[in-house]
Amino acid sequence: MTRNDFLEKYAIFLFVLITGSSNLQAESRFITIASTTSTENSGFYEYLLPRFASDFGVDVRVVAVGTGKAIKIAEKGDADVLLVHHKPSEEKFVTEGFGIERYDVMYNDFVIVGPNSDPAGVAGFNSVGNALQRIADSSSIFVSRGDDSGTHKKELSLWQAVGINILEHGGTWYRETGSGMGATLNVAAGMEGYAMTDRSTWLKFSNKANLKILVEGDPMLFNQYGVILVNPSLHSHIKAADGQFFIDWLISEPGQQLINQYRIEGQQAFFANAPIQ
Amino acid sequence: MSTFSSSFSTAVDLVLTANPELAEIVFLSLRVSLSAVLIATVIGMPLGALIAIRRFPGRATIATLLSSLMGLPPVVLGLIVYLLLSRAGPLGEYGLLFTPTAMVMAQTLLVLPIIAALTRQILADLHQHYDEQFRSFRLSGWKGIQTLLWEGRFSLLTALLAGFGRASAEVGAVMIVGGNINHVTRVMTTTIAMETSKGDFSLALALGIILILLVLSVNILVSLIQAMETET
Numbered sequence: 001m002t003r004n005d006f007l008e009k010y011a012i013f014l015f016v017l018i019t020g021s022s023n024l025q026a027e028s029r030f031i032t033i034a035s036t037t038s039t040e041n042s043g044f045y046e047y048l049l050p051r052f053a054s055d056f057g058v059d060v061r062v063v064a065v066g067t068g069k070a071i072k073i074a075e076k077g078d079a080d081v082l083l084v085h086h087k088p089s090e091e092k093f094v095t096e097g098f099g100i101e102r103y104d105v106m107y108n109d110f111v112i113v114g115p116n117s118d119p120a121g122v123a124g125f126n127s128v129g130n131a132l133q134r135i136a137d138s139s140s141i142f143v144s145r146g147d148d149s150g151t152h153k154k155e156l157s158l159w160q161a162v163g164i165n166i167l168e169h170g171g172t173w174y175r176e177t178g179s180g181m182g183a184t185l186n187v188a189a190g191m192e193g194y195a196m197t198d199r200s201t202w203l204k205f206s207n208k209a210n211l212k213i214l215v216e217g218d219p220m221l222f223n224q225y226g227v228i229l230v231n232p233s234l235h236s237h238i239k240a241a242d243g244q245f246f247i248d249w250l251i252s253e254p255g256q257q258l259i260n261q262y263r264i265e266g267q268q269a270f271f272a273n274a275p276i277q
Numbered sequence: 278m279s280t281f282s283s284s285f286s287t288a289v290d291l292v293l294t295a296n297p298e299l300a301e302i303v304f305l306s307l308r309v310s311l312s313a314v315l316i317a318t319v320i321g322m323p324l325g326a327l328i329a330i331r332r333f334p335g336r337a338t339i340a341t342l343l344s345s346l347m348g349l350p351p352v353v354l355g356l357i358v359y360l361l362l363s364r365a366g367p368l369g370e371y372g373l374l375f376t377p378t379a380m381v382m383a384q385t386l387l388v389l390p391i392i393a394a395l396t397r398q399i400l401a402d403l404h405q406h407y408d409e410q411f412r413s414f415r416l417s418g419w420k421g422i423q424t425l426l427w428e429g430r431f432s433l434l435t436a437l438l439a440g441f442g443r444a445s446a447e448v449g450a451v452m453i454v455g456g457n458i459n460h461v462t463r464v465m466t467t468t469i470a471m472e473t474s475k476g477d478f479s480l481a482l483a484l485g486i487i488l489i490l491l492v493l494s495v496n497i498l499v500s501l502i503q504a505m506e507t508e509t
Contacts, residue, residue: 032375032458037474041471041474041475045459046459061375061456061458061459061461062458062459063375063456063457063458064456064457076363076364076365076366077363077364077365077369078363078364078365078374078375179474180474181474182473182474182475182476183473183474185476186473186474186476189476204475205475205476206475206476206477206478207476207477207478208476235364237364237370237372
């Protein structure tokens with residue numbers, strides 16, 4: 001075998017390998033949505049999306065990350081649809097031209113969980129503000145997402161509302177994990193600390209250990225999810241037709257009914273509230 | 278500990294019932310990691326051999342660089358590949374982000390320095406041994422490299438295994454560039470990370486046990502091949 005012969009065979013081998021591996025991609029019709037870990041981890045998408053796929057032949061691929069990161073993915077054009085839960089950021093996304101229009105889809109609520117021993121004595125509080133104040137006053141451990149997610153942004157706004165500069169307490173009783181909701185709950189369970197979580201993740205979470213829901217029902221803990229089509233004029237490859245079709249289905253009567261019918265451990269996880277078409 | 282015992286029974290259950298979802302995840306894991314090791318081998322072994330044999334300016338620097346790259350954190354590499362493949366990045370037009378191909382690319386880059394550096398080391402030792410024979414047969418260039426690779430093939434399997442171990446155990450890079458999408462880019466390690474975050478420790482550990490068994494069976498296969506060689 002001469003040197004050229006060898007190089008030629010080598011190049012063909014490489015080519016076959018690389019094209020072979022790109023065939024790993026399924027050649028189906030699909031859209032990609034950037035969304036939150038709370039919706040993914042609650043099993044919601046596994047319930048909802050196969051119904052859409054079987055009715056309309058469009059697969060929906062979910063990349064589940066924190067709201068902050070999901071927005072960044074959508075801004076770069078790496079997703080066709082954004083479904084997250086922080087209204088101010090979503091509206092900014094639309095105003096800055098990254099998205100077409102924002103629609104309310106559904107809501108649930110956040111809860112404050114904490115150890116059975118409840119060192120700050122907040123069990124049964126109706127006001128989340130008072131509860132946070134007590135946690136801060138008693139310097140009880142509070143475990144925060146610290147990851148720029150929708151839940152994290154919401155939590156920061158609640159501390160701000162009661163006039164606590166929470167970042168001053170970082171590393172002492174206030175502990176930022178910089179990770180997802182489940183990972184943060186694992187830390188809270190291990191440290192016997194308080195944490196704020198969306199109810200759907202909590203319902204599905206298996207490592208509750210000594211933690212339980214201590215504060216719930218305050219209107220301040222409302223958790224709204226919104227959906228936005230990424231602007232196809234910024235990124236020509238955005239699948240605008242299929243993306244909009246998915247959004248329309250989600251906020252339509254059948255889509256909204258399916259959302260309301262989803263149960264975790266017998267409890268309704270999300271409440272559909274798209275404006276009637 | 279109850280988590281440990283329940284993990285074992287979960288693992289056994291998952292394997293015995295041939296859980297189709299698990300099979301899909303295992304299959305994708307193997308496909309991605311084996312493709313990455315294969316591509317990295319095809320590029321890395323000749324590269325390592327070249328550095329071992331040829332004398333050229335900057336050779337020592339490249340060898341050191343390769344060894345250092347073996348310690349590259351997967352999450353950093355994942356971030357680099359993410360930025361390259363993102364629609365806003367230089368390779369964005371191909372739409373490869375969040376596909377198995379992206380995962381193969383990330384793992385290839387991760388494994389390449391390991392295979393190239395280990396190949397260089399193995400062949401440099403072998404080359405010293407064969408140097409005189411090479412001279413007397415006037416073997417040089419590609420012919421010499423081919424001969425050396427062939428002579429060292431069984432030691433080189435160890436380099437391959439090291440690469441496979443790194444690829445199959447890695448979670449940081451494939452999580453970023455694959456996105457852990459159900460039925461599309463979800464592999465063993467990202468599933469384990471996800472189940473841990475859902476607090477389902479026994480399922481996570483059960484998947485970990487299955488992953489270790491898979492890697493173990495690949496290693497047994499390779500040591501059998503090596504054993505057969507020593508007999509003949």
